Amino acid sequence: MKRLIHFAACLACFTVFLLGPTIASAGVSKKAQSDFEKNLLGKDVKALLDMPAYKDGLDLYVDHKVDKRLDERGIDLKDLSKYLKDKGVGVERDEWVTITDAKIDSDRIEIHLGGGGEGHGASKNAAKKGAGYKRAGGSRINFRYGRDLTDADVQADTFLPLLGRVLDTSKIIGVVIPKDVAPQFQEAIRSRDVVVGMSYQMVLISFGEPDQKKVDDSTDDSLHETWYYLKDGHRWVVKFVNGKVGKVQVF
Structure with a gap:
């Protein structure tokens, strides 16, 4: 009986061995x-x-x-x-x-x-x-x-x-773009681009969350921020002034 069980187990293993490559390929x-x-x-x-x-x-x-x-x-x-x-x-x-x-x-x-x-x-x-x-x-x-x-x-x-x-x-x-976004910004978002004048929300829709955010020093009451992205092998530096993109640099 033990020999019969052992033979059946070996036969099952051999069958899996034979069928395995066929299934995988x-x-x-x-x-x-x-x-x-x-x-x-x-x-x-x-x-x-x-x-x-x-x-x-x-x-x-x-x-x-x-x-x-x-x-x-x-x-x-x-x-x-x-x-x-x-x-x-x-x-x-x-x-x-x-x-x-x-x-x-x-x-x-x-x-x-x-x-x-x-x-x-x-x-x-x-x-x-x-x-x-x-x-x-x-x-x-x-x-x-x-x-x-x-x-x-x-x-x-x-x-x-x-x-x-x-x-x-x-x-x-497909990108879900708010209806109140200006046409020139809609095209930039569809192209996965960032241009001057875009808001925080528009940049997030187009590029997603940045790799790094930084609040910059300012000589007046305006808020200056910089977002950093590594995208398609290039370093993108997006500078905001009071919540709007003021400058985009690509290295």
């Missing part, structure tokens, strides 16, 4: 993929950096700790600089562009911007023009996971923060 379901595409296709995003005009696009490694050459976003800036020089610029920093395709592979996700970049033949012209040459055709981002993808990876609340490493996704996420 099941990949993304058709429904999850369909929902993923519906959430992204046709949506407008703003580039937070220049992207190369070539179908190979920009590589972003989800786990940026796998290689010391990668920055905190998971990008090899030296490699990116080379592609911009060789292929030209397909999407410029601060340019709004439409997501034209979203492809899910076994271990990566491709997001095509404004067409997804052109092929090798078209890129030859960019090489002659130099790094600053802007070309039509868009670009793409390759999110490389280094493992098999699952349904959880393509959920909006999981993927949008990754997309936010290199793109302004405010028009996808």
